[in-house]
Amino acid sequence: MSPDLDPRVHARDDATRTAEATLRQHLEGDGWTFVTPTPALAGNARVSLRAAPSGTSAQVSEALPGEALEVLWDGPDGWQRARTLHDGYLGWVRRDALTVGTSGExxxxxxxxxxxxxxxxxxxxxxxxxxxxxxxxxxxxxxxxxxxxxxxxxxxxxxxxxxxxxxxAPLGSVDAAALALRFLDTPYVWGGRSAWGLDCSGLTQVVFARCGHVLPRDADQQQAALQAIESPRRGDLAFFPGHVGLMLDASRMVHANATHMRVTVETLGEGDYGRRLAASLEGYGRWTS
The missing domain is CATH 2.30.30.40 (SH3 Domains)
Structure with missing residues:
Protein backbone atom coordinates (compact mmCIF):
# COMPACT_ATOMS: atom_id res chain seq x y z
CA MET A 1 0.00 0.00 0.00
CA SER A 2 1.21 3.49 -0.76
CA PRO A 3 2.46 5.27 2.39
CA ASP A 4 0.11 8.14 1.49
CA LEU A 5 -2.98 5.96 2.06
CA ASP A 6 -4.19 6.96 5.51
CA PRO A 7 -6.70 4.29 6.67
CA ARG A 8 -8.77 7.03 8.32
CA VAL A 9 -9.65 8.52 4.93
CA HIS A 10 -8.82 5.82 2.34
CA ALA A 11 -11.23 2.90 2.37
CA ARG A 12 -9.85 -0.61 1.92
CA ASP A 13 -10.50 -3.97 3.55
CA ASP A 14 -7.72 -6.50 3.12
CA ALA A 15 -9.80 -9.38 4.49
CA THR A 16 -12.50 -9.07 1.84
CA ARG A 17 -10.22 -7.45 -0.80
CA THR A 18 -12.65 -4.55 -1.09
CA ALA A 19 -11.64 -0.94 -1.69
CA GLU A 20 -13.03 2.33 -2.97
CA ALA A 21 -12.64 2.85 -6.70
CA THR A 22 -10.27 5.82 -6.27
CA LEU A 23 -7.61 3.43 -4.90
CA ARG A 24 -7.49 1.28 -8.04
CA GLN A 25 -4.05 2.60 -9.03
CA HIS A 26 -2.61 2.29 -5.52
CA LEU A 27 -3.29 -1.34 -4.61
CA GLU A 28 -1.19 -4.22 -5.80
CA GLY A 29 -2.28 -7.74 -6.58
CA ASP A 30 -5.35 -9.33 -8.10
CA GLY A 31 -8.75 -10.07 -6.65
CA TRP A 32 -9.69 -6.60 -5.48
CA THR A 33 -13.31 -5.48 -5.75
CA PHE A 34 -13.53 -1.74 -6.26
CA VAL A 35 -16.72 0.02 -5.20
CA THR A 36 -18.25 3.39 -5.99
CA PRO A 37 -19.83 5.05 -2.94
CA THR A 38 -23.51 5.95 -2.76
CA PRO A 39 -24.83 9.13 -1.07
CA ALA A 40 -26.59 9.11 2.28
CA LEU A 41 -27.56 11.46 5.09
CA ALA A 42 -27.31 11.20 8.83
CA GLY A 43 -30.83 10.74 10.12
CA ASN A 44 -32.70 12.59 12.84
CA ALA A 45 -30.11 11.74 15.49
CA ARG A 46 -26.34 11.97 15.68
CA VAL A 47 -24.76 9.00 13.92
CA SER A 48 -21.87 7.25 15.61
CA LEU A 49 -18.96 6.24 13.37
CA ARG A 50 -17.16 3.31 14.95
CA ALA A 51 -13.76 1.71 14.48
CA ALA A 52 -15.29 -1.71 13.78
CA PRO A 53 -18.78 -3.02 12.88
CA SER A 54 -19.80 -3.44 16.50
CA GLY A 55 -21.67 -1.34 19.01
CA THR A 56 -18.94 -2.05 21.55
CA SER A 57 -16.09 -0.74 19.39
CA ALA A 58 -14.65 2.74 19.87
CA GLN A 59 -16.49 5.72 18.44
CA VAL A 60 -14.13 7.50 16.06
CA SER A 61 -16.39 10.37 15.01
CA GLU A 62 -20.00 11.47 14.64
CA ALA A 63 -22.17 12.66 11.80
CA LEU A 64 -24.59 15.37 12.91
CA PRO A 65 -28.27 15.22 11.93
CA GLY A 66 -28.64 15.98 8.22
CA GLU A 67 -24.92 15.87 7.42
CA ALA A 68 -23.93 14.22 4.16
CA LEU A 69 -22.13 10.88 4.06
CA GLU A 70 -21.35 8.26 1.47
CA VAL A 71 -21.73 4.52 1.94
CA LEU A 72 -18.95 2.32 0.56
CA TRP A 73 -19.99 -1.25 1.30
CA ASP A 74 -22.12 -3.40 3.56
CA GLY A 75 -20.69 -5.18 6.56
CA PRO A 76 -22.14 -7.75 8.95
CA ASP A 77 -25.36 -7.46 10.92
CA GLY A 78 -26.66 -4.19 9.49
CA TRP A 79 -23.36 -2.27 9.59
CA GLN A 80 -22.00 -0.23 6.67
CA ARG A 81 -18.62 1.24 5.90
CA ALA A 82 -19.23 4.97 5.43
CA ARG A 83 -17.48 8.32 5.16
CA THR A 84 -18.49 11.81 6.31
CA LEU A 85 -18.18 14.08 3.29
CA HIS A 86 -17.13 17.31 5.00
CA ASP A 87 -13.85 15.79 6.22
CA GLY A 88 -13.57 12.46 4.37
CA TYR A 89 -13.42 10.49 7.63
CA LEU A 90 -14.23 6.79 7.66
CA GLY A 91 -16.10 4.64 10.13
CA TRP A 92 -18.69 1.91 10.55
CA VAL A 93 -22.30 3.05 10.94
CA ARG A 94 -25.63 1.36 11.48
CA ARG A 95 -27.63 1.17 8.27
CA ASP A 96 -30.83 2.21 10.05
CA ALA A 97 -29.17 5.41 11.33
CA LEU A 98 -28.91 6.77 7.77
CA THR A 99 -31.45 8.11 5.34
CA VAL A 100 -31.42 9.38 1.75
CA GLY A 101 -32.00 12.82 0.32
CA THR A 102 -30.32 16.21 0.17
CA SER A 103 -28.96 18.11 3.15
CA GLY A 104 -31.44 20.71 4.33
CA GLU A 105 -30.94 24.38 3.56
CA ALA A 169 -30.73 32.65 13.90
CA PRO A 170 -27.61 33.56 11.89
CA LEU A 171 -24.43 33.66 13.95
CA GLY A 172 -23.12 36.67 12.08
CA SER A 173 -19.41 37.42 12.36
CA VAL A 174 -17.93 34.56 14.37
CA ASP A 175 -14.89 34.75 16.61
CA ALA A 176 -13.54 31.21 16.97
CA ALA A 177 -12.36 31.70 20.54
CA ALA A 178 -15.65 33.23 21.68
CA LEU A 179 -17.62 30.41 20.09
CA ALA A 180 -15.37 27.79 21.68
CA LEU A 181 -15.96 29.37 25.09
CA ARG A 182 -19.69 28.79 24.68
CA PHE A 183 -18.89 25.06 24.91
CA LEU A 184 -17.46 25.39 28.44
CA ASP A 185 -18.42 22.43 30.66
CA THR A 186 -19.67 20.38 27.70
CA PRO A 187 -18.99 16.73 28.59
CA TYR A 188 -15.96 15.05 27.06
CA VAL A 189 -16.96 12.22 24.70
CA TRP A 190 -14.39 10.37 22.60
CA GLY A 191 -15.32 10.89 18.94
CA GLY A 192 -18.06 13.42 19.75
CA ARG A 193 -18.72 16.49 17.62
CA SER A 194 -21.55 18.34 19.34
CA ALA A 195 -22.46 20.23 22.49
CA TRP A 196 -24.10 17.03 23.73
CA GLY A 197 -20.51 15.72 24.08
CA LEU A 198 -17.27 16.10 22.14
CA ASP A 199 -13.54 15.49 22.11
CA CYS A 200 -10.64 17.89 21.61
CA SER A 201 -10.49 17.84 17.81
CA GLY A 202 -14.27 17.64 17.60
CA LEU A 203 -14.45 20.99 19.38
CA THR A 204 -11.90 22.69 17.14
CA GLN A 205 -13.41 21.19 13.98
CA VAL A 206 -16.98 22.27 14.80
CA VAL A 207 -15.89 25.78 15.85
CA PHE A 208 -13.73 26.30 12.76
CA ALA A 209 -16.56 25.03 10.53
CA ARG A 210 -18.86 27.78 11.80
CA CYS A 211 -16.09 30.26 10.94
CA GLY A 212 -16.09 28.94 7.37
CA HIS A 213 -12.91 26.86 7.71
CA VAL A 214 -12.92 23.13 6.95
CA LEU A 215 -10.59 21.25 9.28
CA PRO A 216 -9.78 17.52 9.16
CA ARG A 217 -11.08 15.33 11.97
CA ASP A 218 -8.10 14.38 14.16
CA ALA A 219 -5.56 16.55 15.99
CA ASP A 220 -2.55 15.37 13.94
CA GLN A 221 -4.47 15.95 10.71
CA GLN A 222 -5.41 19.45 11.86
CA GLN A 223 -1.80 20.20 12.73
CA ALA A 224 -0.69 19.13 9.25
CA ALA A 225 -3.41 21.30 7.65
CA LEU A 226 -2.44 24.55 9.40
CA GLN A 227 0.58 26.78 9.07
CA ALA A 228 3.04 26.25 11.90
CA ILE A 229 3.75 29.41 13.89
CA GLU A 230 6.02 30.32 16.81
CA SER A 231 3.94 32.82 18.79
CA PRO A 232 0.21 32.16 19.18
CA ARG A 233 -2.61 34.65 19.19
CA ARG A 234 -6.33 34.38 19.80
CA GLY A 235 -7.91 31.77 17.53
CA ASP A 236 -4.75 29.75 16.86
CA LEU A 237 -4.56 26.06 17.72
CA ALA A 238 -2.08 24.47 20.13
CA PHE A 239 -0.97 20.90 19.50
CA PHE A 240 0.17 18.17 21.86
CA PRO A 241 0.61 14.40 21.36
CA GLY A 242 -2.91 13.30 20.35
CA HIS A 243 -4.46 16.53 21.59
CA VAL A 244 -5.43 20.02 20.43
CA GLY A 245 -6.76 23.18 22.03
CA LEU A 246 -7.80 26.64 20.86
CA MET A 247 -5.84 29.62 22.14
CA LEU A 248 -7.69 32.50 23.82
CA ASP A 249 -4.52 34.62 23.93
CA ALA A 250 -0.79 33.95 24.11
CA SER A 251 -1.08 31.56 27.08
CA ARG A 252 -4.70 30.58 27.84
CA MET A 253 -6.34 27.72 25.96
CA VAL A 254 -9.86 26.28 25.79
CA HIS A 255 -10.05 22.55 25.12
CA ALA A 256 -12.15 19.43 25.55
CA ASN A 257 -10.14 17.08 27.72
CA ALA A 258 -10.40 13.74 29.48
CA THR A 259 -8.56 15.05 32.55
CA HIS A 260 -11.56 17.11 33.65
CA MET A 261 -13.99 15.16 31.38
CA ARG A 262 -15.36 18.42 30.02
CA VAL A 263 -14.40 21.58 28.16
CA THR A 264 -12.19 23.78 30.33
CA VAL A 265 -9.74 26.68 30.12
CA GLU A 266 -6.10 26.15 31.05
CA THR A 267 -3.16 28.53 31.25
CA LEU A 268 -0.09 26.87 29.77
CA GLY A 269 2.63 26.58 32.38
CA GLU A 270 0.37 27.28 35.38
CA GLY A 271 -0.85 24.63 37.83
CA ASP A 272 -0.07 20.93 37.57
CA TYR A 273 -2.10 20.35 34.41
CA GLY A 274 -0.96 23.57 32.77
CA ARG A 275 2.67 22.66 33.39
CA ARG A 276 2.18 19.19 31.96
CA LEU A 277 0.56 20.65 28.88
CA ALA A 278 3.35 23.17 28.39
CA ALA A 279 5.96 20.42 28.71
CA SER A 280 4.31 18.35 25.97
CA LEU A 281 3.51 21.24 23.61
CA GLU A 282 4.44 20.37 20.00
CA GLY A 283 3.66 23.74 18.46
CA TYR A 284 0.97 26.07 17.25
CA GLY A 285 -1.00 26.29 14.01
CA ARG A 286 -2.84 29.12 12.25
CA TRP A 287 -5.46 29.17 9.51
CA THR A 288 -4.05 31.32 6.72
CA SER A 289 -6.26 30.66 3.67
Missing amino acids: LTVTALRAHAYAGPKVSQPVVAELCLGSRVTRADGDVIEEQRRRWVPVRLPDGTGAWVQEVVL
Missing part, protein backbone atom coordinates in the same frame (compact mmCIF):
# COMPACT_ATOMS: atom_id res chain seq x y z
CA LEU A 106 -31.37 25.46 7.19
CA THR A 107 -28.46 25.13 9.62
CA VAL A 108 -29.01 24.95 13.34
CA THR A 109 -26.94 27.64 15.07
CA ALA A 110 -27.84 26.85 18.68
CA LEU A 111 -25.33 24.71 20.53
CA ARG A 112 -28.15 22.33 21.49
CA ALA A 113 -31.76 22.38 20.36
CA HIS A 114 -34.89 20.27 20.21
CA ALA A 115 -37.39 19.71 17.42
CA TYR A 116 -40.99 19.36 18.57
CA ALA A 117 -44.06 17.56 17.29
CA GLY A 118 -45.99 20.83 17.33
CA PRO A 119 -45.47 24.57 17.77
CA LYS A 120 -45.45 24.58 21.55
CA VAL A 121 -42.82 23.75 24.17
CA SER A 122 -45.18 21.29 25.85
CA GLN A 123 -45.33 19.19 22.66
CA PRO A 124 -43.25 15.99 22.52
CA VAL A 125 -39.61 16.33 21.54
CA VAL A 126 -39.04 14.40 18.32
CA ALA A 127 -35.32 15.07 17.73
CA GLU A 128 -32.20 16.38 19.42
CA LEU A 129 -30.36 18.87 17.22
CA CYS A 130 -27.08 20.73 17.63
CA LEU A 131 -24.85 23.35 16.07
CA GLY A 132 -24.31 22.30 12.45
CA SER A 133 -27.39 20.08 12.10
CA ARG A 134 -29.29 20.53 8.83
CA VAL A 135 -33.07 20.64 8.40
CA THR A 136 -35.40 21.69 5.57
CA ARG A 137 -37.99 24.45 5.67
CA ALA A 138 -41.41 22.83 5.39
CA ASP A 139 -44.53 24.29 3.84
CA GLY A 140 -46.60 26.49 6.09
CA ASP A 141 -46.39 29.77 7.93
CA VAL A 142 -44.34 30.65 10.97
CA ILE A 143 -46.61 30.44 14.01
CA GLU A 144 -46.34 32.93 16.84
CA GLU A 145 -47.16 31.58 20.29
CA GLN A 146 -46.56 33.61 23.45
CA ARG A 147 -44.08 35.80 21.53
CA ARG A 148 -42.24 32.69 20.35
CA ARG A 149 -41.86 32.12 16.63
CA TRP A 150 -42.15 28.52 15.50
CA VAL A 151 -40.82 27.41 12.12
CA PRO A 152 -42.18 24.30 10.39
CA VAL A 153 -39.32 22.06 9.22
CA ARG A 154 -38.67 18.62 7.84
CA LEU A 155 -36.12 16.53 9.66
CA PRO A 156 -33.53 14.59 7.61
CA ASP A 157 -35.81 11.55 7.22
CA GLY A 158 -38.69 13.75 6.02
CA THR A 159 -40.60 13.79 9.30
CA GLY A 160 -42.40 17.06 9.96
CA ALA A 161 -41.44 19.00 13.08
CA TRP A 162 -41.26 22.47 14.58
CA VAL A 163 -38.29 24.45 15.90
CA GLN A 164 -38.16 27.88 17.41
CA GLU A 165 -36.81 30.47 15.01
CA VAL A 166 -34.12 31.45 17.51
CA VAL A 167 -32.27 28.13 17.04
CA LEU A 168 -31.80 29.02 13.36
Whole structure:
Protein backbone atom coordinates (compact mmCIF):
# COMPACT_ATOMS: atom_id res chain seq x y z
CA MET A 1 0.00 0.00 0.00
CA SER A 2 1.21 3.49 -0.76
CA PRO A 3 2.46 5.27 2.39
CA ASP A 4 0.11 8.14 1.49
CA LEU A 5 -2.98 5.96 2.06
CA ASP A 6 -4.19 6.96 5.51
CA PRO A 7 -6.70 4.29 6.67
CA ARG A 8 -8.77 7.03 8.32
CA VAL A 9 -9.65 8.52 4.93
CA HIS A 10 -8.82 5.82 2.34
CA ALA A 11 -11.23 2.90 2.37
CA ARG A 12 -9.85 -0.61 1.92
CA ASP A 13 -10.50 -3.97 3.55
CA ASP A 14 -7.72 -6.50 3.12
CA ALA A 15 -9.80 -9.38 4.49
CA THR A 16 -12.50 -9.07 1.84
CA ARG A 17 -10.22 -7.45 -0.80
CA THR A 18 -12.65 -4.55 -1.09
CA ALA A 19 -11.64 -0.94 -1.69
CA GLU A 20 -13.03 2.33 -2.97
CA ALA A 21 -12.64 2.85 -6.70
CA THR A 22 -10.27 5.82 -6.27
CA LEU A 23 -7.61 3.43 -4.90
CA ARG A 24 -7.49 1.28 -8.04
CA GLN A 25 -4.05 2.60 -9.03
CA HIS A 26 -2.61 2.29 -5.52
CA LEU A 27 -3.29 -1.34 -4.61
CA GLU A 28 -1.19 -4.22 -5.80
CA GLY A 29 -2.28 -7.74 -6.58
CA ASP A 30 -5.35 -9.33 -8.10
CA GLY A 31 -8.75 -10.07 -6.65
CA TRP A 32 -9.69 -6.60 -5.48
CA THR A 33 -13.31 -5.48 -5.75
CA PHE A 34 -13.53 -1.74 -6.26
CA VAL A 35 -16.72 0.02 -5.20
CA THR A 36 -18.25 3.39 -5.99
CA PRO A 37 -19.83 5.05 -2.94
CA THR A 38 -23.51 5.95 -2.76
CA PRO A 39 -24.83 9.13 -1.07
CA ALA A 40 -26.59 9.11 2.28
CA LEU A 41 -27.56 11.46 5.09
CA ALA A 42 -27.31 11.20 8.83
CA GLY A 43 -30.83 10.74 10.12
CA ASN A 44 -32.70 12.59 12.84
CA ALA A 45 -30.11 11.74 15.49
CA ARG A 46 -26.34 11.97 15.68
CA VAL A 47 -24.76 9.00 13.92
CA SER A 48 -21.87 7.25 15.61
CA LEU A 49 -18.96 6.24 13.37
CA ARG A 50 -17.16 3.31 14.95
CA ALA A 51 -13.76 1.71 14.48
CA ALA A 52 -15.29 -1.71 13.78
CA PRO A 53 -18.78 -3.02 12.88
CA SER A 54 -19.80 -3.44 16.50
CA GLY A 55 -21.67 -1.34 19.01
CA THR A 56 -18.94 -2.05 21.55
CA SER A 57 -16.09 -0.74 19.39
CA ALA A 58 -14.65 2.74 19.87
CA GLN A 59 -16.49 5.72 18.44
CA VAL A 60 -14.13 7.50 16.06
CA SER A 61 -16.39 10.37 15.01
CA GLU A 62 -20.00 11.47 14.64
CA ALA A 63 -22.17 12.66 11.80
CA LEU A 64 -24.59 15.37 12.91
CA PRO A 65 -28.27 15.22 11.93
CA GLY A 66 -28.64 15.98 8.22
CA GLU A 67 -24.92 15.87 7.42
CA ALA A 68 -23.93 14.22 4.16
CA LEU A 69 -22.13 10.88 4.06
CA GLU A 70 -21.35 8.26 1.47
CA VAL A 71 -21.73 4.52 1.94
CA LEU A 72 -18.95 2.32 0.56
CA TRP A 73 -19.99 -1.25 1.30
CA ASP A 74 -22.12 -3.40 3.56
CA GLY A 75 -20.69 -5.18 6.56
CA PRO A 76 -22.14 -7.75 8.95
CA ASP A 77 -25.36 -7.46 10.92
CA GLY A 78 -26.66 -4.19 9.49
CA TRP A 79 -23.36 -2.27 9.59
CA GLN A 80 -22.00 -0.23 6.67
CA ARG A 81 -18.62 1.24 5.90
CA ALA A 82 -19.23 4.97 5.43
CA ARG A 83 -17.48 8.32 5.16
CA THR A 84 -18.49 11.81 6.31
CA LEU A 85 -18.18 14.08 3.29
CA HIS A 86 -17.13 17.31 5.00
CA ASP A 87 -13.85 15.79 6.22
CA GLY A 88 -13.57 12.46 4.37
CA TYR A 89 -13.42 10.49 7.63
CA LEU A 90 -14.23 6.79 7.66
CA GLY A 91 -16.10 4.64 10.13
CA TRP A 92 -18.69 1.91 10.55
CA VAL A 93 -22.30 3.05 10.94
CA ARG A 94 -25.63 1.36 11.48
CA ARG A 95 -27.63 1.17 8.27
CA ASP A 96 -30.83 2.21 10.05
CA ALA A 97 -29.17 5.41 11.33
CA LEU A 98 -28.91 6.77 7.77
CA THR A 99 -31.45 8.11 5.34
CA VAL A 100 -31.42 9.38 1.75
CA GLY A 101 -32.00 12.82 0.32
CA THR A 102 -30.32 16.21 0.17
CA SER A 103 -28.96 18.11 3.15
CA GLY A 104 -31.44 20.71 4.33
CA GLU A 105 -30.94 24.38 3.56
CA LEU A 106 -31.37 25.46 7.19
CA THR A 107 -28.46 25.13 9.62
CA VAL A 108 -29.01 24.95 13.34
CA THR A 109 -26.94 27.64 15.07
CA ALA A 110 -27.84 26.85 18.68
CA LEU A 111 -25.33 24.71 20.53
CA ARG A 112 -28.15 22.33 21.49
CA ALA A 113 -31.76 22.38 20.36
CA HIS A 114 -34.89 20.27 20.21
CA ALA A 115 -37.39 19.71 17.42
CA TYR A 116 -40.99 19.36 18.57
CA ALA A 117 -44.06 17.56 17.29
CA GLY A 118 -45.99 20.83 17.33
CA PRO A 119 -45.47 24.57 17.77
CA LYS A 120 -45.45 24.58 21.55
CA VAL A 121 -42.82 23.75 24.17
CA SER A 122 -45.18 21.29 25.85
CA GLN A 123 -45.33 19.19 22.66
CA PRO A 124 -43.25 15.99 22.52
CA VAL A 125 -39.61 16.33 21.54
CA VAL A 126 -39.04 14.40 18.32
CA ALA A 127 -35.32 15.07 17.73
CA GLU A 128 -32.20 16.38 19.42
CA LEU A 129 -30.36 18.87 17.22
CA CYS A 130 -27.08 20.73 17.63
CA LEU A 131 -24.85 23.35 16.07
CA GLY A 132 -24.31 22.30 12.45
CA SER A 133 -27.39 20.08 12.10
CA ARG A 134 -29.29 20.53 8.83
CA VAL A 135 -33.07 20.64 8.40
CA THR A 136 -35.40 21.69 5.57
CA ARG A 137 -37.99 24.45 5.67
CA ALA A 138 -41.41 22.83 5.39
CA ASP A 139 -44.53 24.29 3.84
CA GLY A 140 -46.60 26.49 6.09
CA ASP A 141 -46.39 29.77 7.93
CA VAL A 142 -44.34 30.65 10.97
CA ILE A 143 -46.61 30.44 14.01
CA GLU A 144 -46.34 32.93 16.84
CA GLU A 145 -47.16 31.58 20.29
CA GLN A 146 -46.56 33.61 23.45
CA ARG A 147 -44.08 35.80 21.53
CA ARG A 148 -42.24 32.69 20.35
CA ARG A 149 -41.86 32.12 16.63
CA TRP A 150 -42.15 28.52 15.50
CA VAL A 151 -40.82 27.41 12.12
CA PRO A 152 -42.18 24.30 10.39
CA VAL A 153 -39.32 22.06 9.22
CA ARG A 154 -38.67 18.62 7.84
CA LEU A 155 -36.12 16.53 9.66
CA PRO A 156 -33.53 14.59 7.61
CA ASP A 157 -35.81 11.55 7.22
CA GLY A 158 -38.69 13.75 6.02
CA THR A 159 -40.60 13.79 9.30
CA GLY A 160 -42.40 17.06 9.96
CA ALA A 161 -41.44 19.00 13.08
CA TRP A 162 -41.26 22.47 14.58
CA VAL A 163 -38.29 24.45 15.90
CA GLN A 164 -38.16 27.88 17.41
CA GLU A 165 -36.81 30.47 15.01
CA VAL A 166 -34.12 31.45 17.51
CA VAL A 167 -32.27 28.13 17.04
CA LEU A 168 -31.80 29.02 13.36
CA ALA A 169 -30.73 32.65 13.90
CA PRO A 170 -27.61 33.56 11.89
CA LEU A 171 -24.43 33.66 13.95
CA GLY A 172 -23.12 36.67 12.08
CA SER A 173 -19.41 37.42 12.36
CA VAL A 174 -17.93 34.56 14.37
CA ASP A 175 -14.89 34.75 16.61
CA ALA A 176 -13.54 31.21 16.97
CA ALA A 177 -12.36 31.70 20.54
CA ALA A 178 -15.65 33.23 21.68
CA LEU A 179 -17.62 30.41 20.09
CA ALA A 180 -15.37 27.79 21.68
CA LEU A 181 -15.96 29.37 25.09
CA ARG A 182 -19.69 28.79 24.68
CA PHE A 183 -18.89 25.06 24.91
CA LEU A 184 -17.46 25.39 28.44
CA ASP A 185 -18.42 22.43 30.66
CA THR A 186 -19.67 20.38 27.70
CA PRO A 187 -18.99 16.73 28.59
CA TYR A 188 -15.96 15.05 27.06
CA VAL A 189 -16.96 12.22 24.70
CA TRP A 190 -14.39 10.37 22.60
CA GLY A 191 -15.32 10.89 18.94
CA GLY A 192 -18.06 13.42 19.75
CA ARG A 193 -18.72 16.49 17.62
CA SER A 194 -21.55 18.34 19.34
CA ALA A 195 -22.46 20.23 22.49
CA TRP A 196 -24.10 17.03 23.73
CA GLY A 197 -20.51 15.72 24.08
CA LEU A 198 -17.27 16.10 22.14
CA ASP A 199 -13.54 15.49 22.11
CA CYS A 200 -10.64 17.89 21.61
CA SER A 201 -10.49 17.84 17.81
CA GLY A 202 -14.27 17.64 17.60
CA LEU A 203 -14.45 20.99 19.38
CA THR A 204 -11.90 22.69 17.14
CA GLN A 205 -13.41 21.19 13.98
CA VAL A 206 -16.98 22.27 14.80
CA VAL A 207 -15.89 25.78 15.85
CA PHE A 208 -13.73 26.30 12.76
CA ALA A 209 -16.56 25.03 10.53
CA ARG A 210 -18.86 27.78 11.80
CA CYS A 211 -16.09 30.26 10.94
CA GLY A 212 -16.09 28.94 7.37
CA HIS A 213 -12.91 26.86 7.71
CA VAL A 214 -12.92 23.13 6.95
CA LEU A 215 -10.59 21.25 9.28
CA PRO A 216 -9.78 17.52 9.16
CA ARG A 217 -11.08 15.33 11.97
CA ASP A 218 -8.10 14.38 14.16
CA ALA A 219 -5.56 16.55 15.99
CA ASP A 220 -2.55 15.37 13.94
CA GLN A 221 -4.47 15.95 10.71
CA GLN A 222 -5.41 19.45 11.86
CA GLN A 223 -1.80 20.20 12.73
CA ALA A 224 -0.69 19.13 9.25
CA ALA A 225 -3.41 21.30 7.65
CA LEU A 226 -2.44 24.55 9.40
CA GLN A 227 0.58 26.78 9.07
CA ALA A 228 3.04 26.25 11.90
CA ILE A 229 3.75 29.41 13.89
CA GLU A 230 6.02 30.32 16.81
CA SER A 231 3.94 32.82 18.79
CA PRO A 232 0.21 32.16 19.18
CA ARG A 233 -2.61 34.65 19.19
CA ARG A 234 -6.33 34.38 19.80
CA GLY A 235 -7.91 31.77 17.53
CA ASP A 236 -4.75 29.75 16.86
CA LEU A 237 -4.56 26.06 17.72
CA ALA A 238 -2.08 24.47 20.13
CA PHE A 239 -0.97 20.90 19.50
CA PHE A 240 0.17 18.17 21.86
CA PRO A 241 0.61 14.40 21.36
CA GLY A 242 -2.91 13.30 20.35
CA HIS A 243 -4.46 16.53 21.59
CA VAL A 244 -5.43 20.02 20.43
CA GLY A 245 -6.76 23.18 22.03
CA LEU A 246 -7.80 26.64 20.86
CA MET A 247 -5.84 29.62 22.14
CA LEU A 248 -7.69 32.50 23.82
CA ASP A 249 -4.52 34.62 23.93
CA ALA A 250 -0.79 33.95 24.11
CA SER A 251 -1.08 31.56 27.08
CA ARG A 252 -4.70 30.58 27.84
CA MET A 253 -6.34 27.72 25.96
CA VAL A 254 -9.86 26.28 25.79
CA HIS A 255 -10.05 22.55 25.12
CA ALA A 256 -12.15 19.43 25.55
CA ASN A 257 -10.14 17.08 27.72
CA ALA A 258 -10.40 13.74 29.48
CA THR A 259 -8.56 15.05 32.55
CA HIS A 260 -11.56 17.11 33.65
CA MET A 261 -13.99 15.16 31.38
CA ARG A 262 -15.36 18.42 30.02
CA VAL A 263 -14.40 21.58 28.16
CA THR A 264 -12.19 23.78 30.33
CA VAL A 265 -9.74 26.68 30.12
CA GLU A 266 -6.10 26.15 31.05
CA THR A 267 -3.16 28.53 31.25
CA LEU A 268 -0.09 26.87 29.77
CA GLY A 269 2.63 26.58 32.38
CA GLU A 270 0.37 27.28 35.38
CA GLY A 271 -0.85 24.63 37.83
CA ASP A 272 -0.07 20.93 37.57
CA TYR A 273 -2.10 20.35 34.41
CA GLY A 274 -0.96 23.57 32.77
CA ARG A 275 2.67 22.66 33.39
CA ARG A 276 2.18 19.19 31.96
CA LEU A 277 0.56 20.65 28.88
CA ALA A 278 3.35 23.17 28.39
CA ALA A 279 5.96 20.42 28.71
CA SER A 280 4.31 18.35 25.97
CA LEU A 281 3.51 21.24 23.61
CA GLU A 282 4.44 20.37 20.00
CA GLY A 283 3.66 23.74 18.46
CA TYR A 284 0.97 26.07 17.25
CA GLY A 285 -1.00 26.29 14.01
CA ARG A 286 -2.84 29.12 12.25
CA TRP A 287 -5.46 29.17 9.51
CA THR A 288 -4.05 31.32 6.72
CA SER A 289 -6.26 30.66 3.67
